[in-house]
Amino acid sequence: MEPKLASLREALAAHVRDGDRIVLGACLEPHIPFAATYELIRQGRRDLEVIAPISDASTDILVGAGCVRRVTGAWVGNVSGGLGHNYRRAFEEGIPHRIEVRDHSNFSLGMALMAGAYGMPFAPVRSLLGSDILRSNPELRVIENPLADEPDPVVLVPPLCPDVAVIPVQRADPYGNAHHWGNQGVVQEAALAARKVILLAEEIVEPEVIGADPNRVLFPGFVVTAVVHEPAAVHPSPMTGVWRRDTAFFQDYHARSRTREGFEAWLEEWVLSVPDHAAYRAKLGPRLEALRIRRRVLSPPVNYAGD
Numbered sequence: 001m002e003p004k005l006a007s008l009r010e011a012l013a014a015h016v017r018d019g020d021r022i023v024l025g026a027c028l029e030p031h032i033p034f035a036a037t038y039e040l041i042r043q044g045r046r047d048l049e050v051i052a053p054i055s056d057a058s059t060d061i062l063v064g065a066g067c068v069r070r071v072t073g074a075w076v077g078n079v080s081g082g083l084g085h086n087y088r089r090a091f092e093e094g095i096p097h098r099i100e101v102r103d104h105s106n107f108s109l110g111m112a113l114m115a116g117a118y119g120m121p122f123a124p125v126r127s128l129l130g131s132d133i134l135r136s137n138p139e140l141r142v143i144e145n146p147l148a149d150e151p152d153p154v155v156l157v158p159p160l161c162p163d164v165a166v167i168p169v170q171r172a173d174p175y176g177n178a179h180h181w182g183n184q185g186v187v188q189e190a191a192l193a194a195r196k197v198i199l200l201a202e203e204i205v206e207p208e209v210i211g212a213d214p215n216r217v218l219f220p221g222f223v224v225t226a227v228v229h230e231p232a233a234v235h236p237s238p239m240t241g242v243w244r245r246d247t248a249f250f251q252d253y254h255a256r257s258r259t260r261e262g263f264e265a266w267l268e269e270w271v272l273s274v275p276d277h278a279a280y281r282a283k284l285g286p287r288l289e290a291l292r293i294r295r296r297v298l299s300p301p302v303n304y305a306g307d
Helices: 008-015 034-042 059-065 085-094 106-118 188-194 209-212 245-255 260-272 277-284
Strands: 022-023 048-054 068-075 099-105 123-125 140-146 153-157 165-170 196-204 226-229
Touching: 008 034, 008 196, 008 226, 022 059, 034 059, 034 260, 034 277, 048 059, 048 106, 048 245, 059 068, 059 085, 059 245, 068 106, 085 260, 106 123, 106 153, 106 188, 106 277, 165 188, 165 209, 245 260
Parallel strands: 022 048, 022 165, 048 068, 068 099, 165 196, 196 226
Antiparallel strands: 123 153, 140 153
C-alpha cells in the first residue's frame, strides 16, 4: 500500500469539489476541523452542503464566507455565545446569500449517517414524532409500522452519503490507520458513509503503534483517501488529551460576527491574510501552547494475547 500523506492544501484541492456534501464536526463539540474550514475558504469553494450534528462556529464561518448552499445539521451556532450570526443572516436576510436548511436532531443525523454507512434505504426513528423537525425537513417521511398490529407511526430518515468526511484524529500512520479516543460522536458512521475520508492527524506514527492498540481504530485505513499531518487542526475546539477549548477565541468571534462588517474584519485577520495553518499556529503563538493539556489521565493497560 502506498502512503497517503498530503498537505492540507493538497488534500482539499484534490478531493473537495464545488457542490460537494462534506462532513465537518462529526464529534459534536470537540475535534472540529477548523483548519479545513479555513482552507476551504482560502480555496474559494462554493455551493457546499455542510453536514454536522454540532459544528460550533465552523459552519457559521463557512456560511458567512459564502461557501455554503445547504446546511444539514442539528445545531449551528457558538457554544460559547449561542446564536450563529452568519447562519441567521443567511437564512433570514440572504446575506451573503440564501441557504437551504435540512433540520435534524443529533440522533436522527447519526441514524442518517449510519444508514449511509450500512447501505440502508432509510433508518426508522421515533424521537422526531411530534417535533417541528418534521415540518422543516421535507426529506423525512412518517409511515405506520407495517409489522405492528396497532397504530405505530415511525419516521423514515433517508441515508446521508457525504462526498467527503474530514476527521481529526490524535494519531495516524501514513496509510490511513488511526487512533481516535474520547467522545466518538458519529465519527465512525461519517467515515464509513463517505466516499472519501481526509484525516487531520496531530502526529504521524509507525503502523506498529496503531496495530498495538487496534480497538482505538474506528475504521479501516483502506477507506481513507488522504492523511494530513496538521497539529492543532481543531483549534479553537478541544481535542481529548491534547488541546483545551479556546473559549476566549470563540467569544471574540461571536462578538465580532454580530455584524457583517465585524465578521469580514475577523475573516481577513484569521483566514484570508493567513496563508496556511502553520502560519495560523504561529499567529496564535504562546496562546496556543497555553492550551496544551499537560495532565495525564491514562487508561489501564489491556492484554490482546490470544493464547
